[in-house]
Amino acid sequence: MDVGIFGKAGAGKSTLFRALAGAGETAPQGKNVGVCAIKVPDARVDRLSGIFHPKKTTHISIAFHDIDAGEPDLLSPASLAALRDVEVLALVLRGFADDFHPAPPGGLNPVAEFLEISSAMILSDYLVAQKRVERMTKEAKRDAEWTALHKAIERFEREAPLRDLSLAGDEQRALAGFRFVSRIPTLLVLNVGEDGLRGEAHPELTGAAASAGVPLVRLCAKVEEEIAQLSLPEQAEFLKEMGIAQSARDRLVRGAFDAMQYISFLTVGEDEVRAWNVRRGSTAVAAAGRIHSDLEKGFIRAEVISSEDFLRCGSMGKAKTEGKLRLEGKEYVVKDGDIVHVRFNL
Numbered sequence: 001m002d003v004g005i006f007g008k009a010g011a012g013k014s015t016l017f018r019a020l021a022g023a024g025e026t027a028p029q030g031k032n033v034g035v036c037a038i039k040v041p042d043a044r045v046d047r048l049s050g051i052f053h054p055k056k057t058t059h060i061s062i063a064f065h066d067i068d069a070g071e072p073d074l075l076s077p078a079s080l081a082a083l084r085d086v087e088v089l090a091l092v093l094r095g096f097a098d099d100f101h102p103a104p105p106g107g108l109n110p111v112a113e114f115l116e117i118s119s120a121m122i123l124s125d126y127l128v129a130q131k132r133v134e135r136m137t138k139e140a141k142r143d144a145e146w147t148a149l150h151k152a153i154e155r156f157e158r159e160a161p162l163r164d165l166s167l168a169g170d171e172q173r174a175l176a177g178f179r180f181v182s183r184i185p186t187l188l189v190l191n192v193g194e195d196g197l198r199g200e201a202h203p204e205l206t207g208a209a210a211s212a213g214v215p216l217v218r219l220c221a222k223v224e225e226e227i228a229q230l231s232l233p234e235q236a237e238f239l240k241e242m243g244i245a246q247s248a249r250d251r252l253v254r255g256a257f258d259a260m261q262y263i264s265f266l267t268v269g270e271d272e273v274r275a276w277n278v279r280r281g282s283t284a285v286a287a288a289g290r291i292h293s294d295l296e297k298g299f300i301r302a303e304v305i306s307s308e309d310f311l312r313c314g315s316m317g318k319a320k321t322e323g324k325l326r327l328e329g330k331e332y333v334v335k336d337g338d339i340v341h342v343r344f345n346l
């Protein structure tokens with residue numbers, strides 16, 4: 001999963017990136033700057049690994065990209081190109097001001113900042129869609145692409161992003177190639193000052209995020225950067241002292257999962273214990289396809305047990321005798337934490 005850290009110049013993107021990348025690492029300067037991969041913490045994976053002693057343990061991994069704002073034009077060709085490759089957008093909004101970084105005229109306004117970036121993205125998509133439609137009009141083309149583009153344009157004209165536009169399968173495929181930026185699942189990150197950590201800074205942003213249907217994380221990038229330099233036990237101590245329940249890393253991972261509406265399921269065995277991400281509501285056969293296309297093609301049944309039940313039983317044998325291991329068909333909707341074993345035949 002690829003997450004792009006984006007926002008206006010000076011919002012704290014690189015500081016946040018360094019907090020995620022951990023001690024010592026800095027983002028190289030340049031256009032589409034640093035990338036760091038972080039493991040999604042999952043205690044279930046660790047505990048299962050302790051039982052199966054597999055050769056390999058694989059957590060879900062998220063790559064965070066520090067994307068240059070490309071000011072003065074927020075959506076420069078380079079930043080647009082970088083955005084098109086990400087699955088989730090972590091939009092950093094400025095919520096701090098100090099002697100070195102005075103608030104802009106009119107004061108800090110993260111809601112306005114969010115709306116400004118949103119509008120820029122919608123406008124950029126609108127121009128792309130318009131251009132294509134003009135061409136199609138000349139060529140007198142009227143297919144799924146034409147229909148889908150009109151649905152998209154209708155939204156853009158209402159200043160709405162593509163994010164939650166539902167389209168038929170062929171329309172969705174027709175639009176995929178455009179890589180519209182307003183369709184990217186988004187997560188808001190309010191970068192507050194050290195003094196804004198306790199209590200809810202800029203409460204008005206909570207409502208704006210909710211009405212846009214995007215998750216919101218409040219953090220102080222600068223403090224998180226300092227925390228990332230510490231040893232693990234020191235980190236826990238420091239978080240507690242600052243009144244921070246969870247590190248930025250953990251909350252951003254959670255936020256990215258929420259933005260994508262992902263859940264995790266697990267596979268276990270002597271070779272590998274592994275966590276996988278799928279969209280909430282995915283069926284067993286879709287989850288099988290996530291592992292390997294052969295498993296999807298030859299899918300017969302899935303053996304399923306919740307990791308909670310399994311960890312309570314301690315072994316598959318015990319889980320079976322207790323009737324906790326179920327056989328599920330193609331249409332079974334996978335739940336977060338399910339341990340899945342696919343029976344297949346090609």
Ligand SMILES: Nc1nc2c(ncn2[C@@H]2O[C@H](COP(=O)(O)OP(=O)(O)OP(=O)(O)O)[C@@H](O)[C@H]2O)c(=O)[nH]1
Pocket residue numbers: 007008009010011012013014015016068069096097098101191192193194220221222223
């Ligand atoms: N007080 C305070 N300063 C911060 C915080 N986050 C970032 N800064 C400072 O704000 C300045 C800009 O931060 P950056 O992380 O470089 O911002 P950026 O979004 O990467 O900026 P560009 O790459 O220029 O677009 C730096 O001097 C940071 O130290 C914060 O939470 N509190």
Ligand SMILES: [Mg+2]
Pocket residue numbers: 013014015
């Ligand atoms: Mg930067």
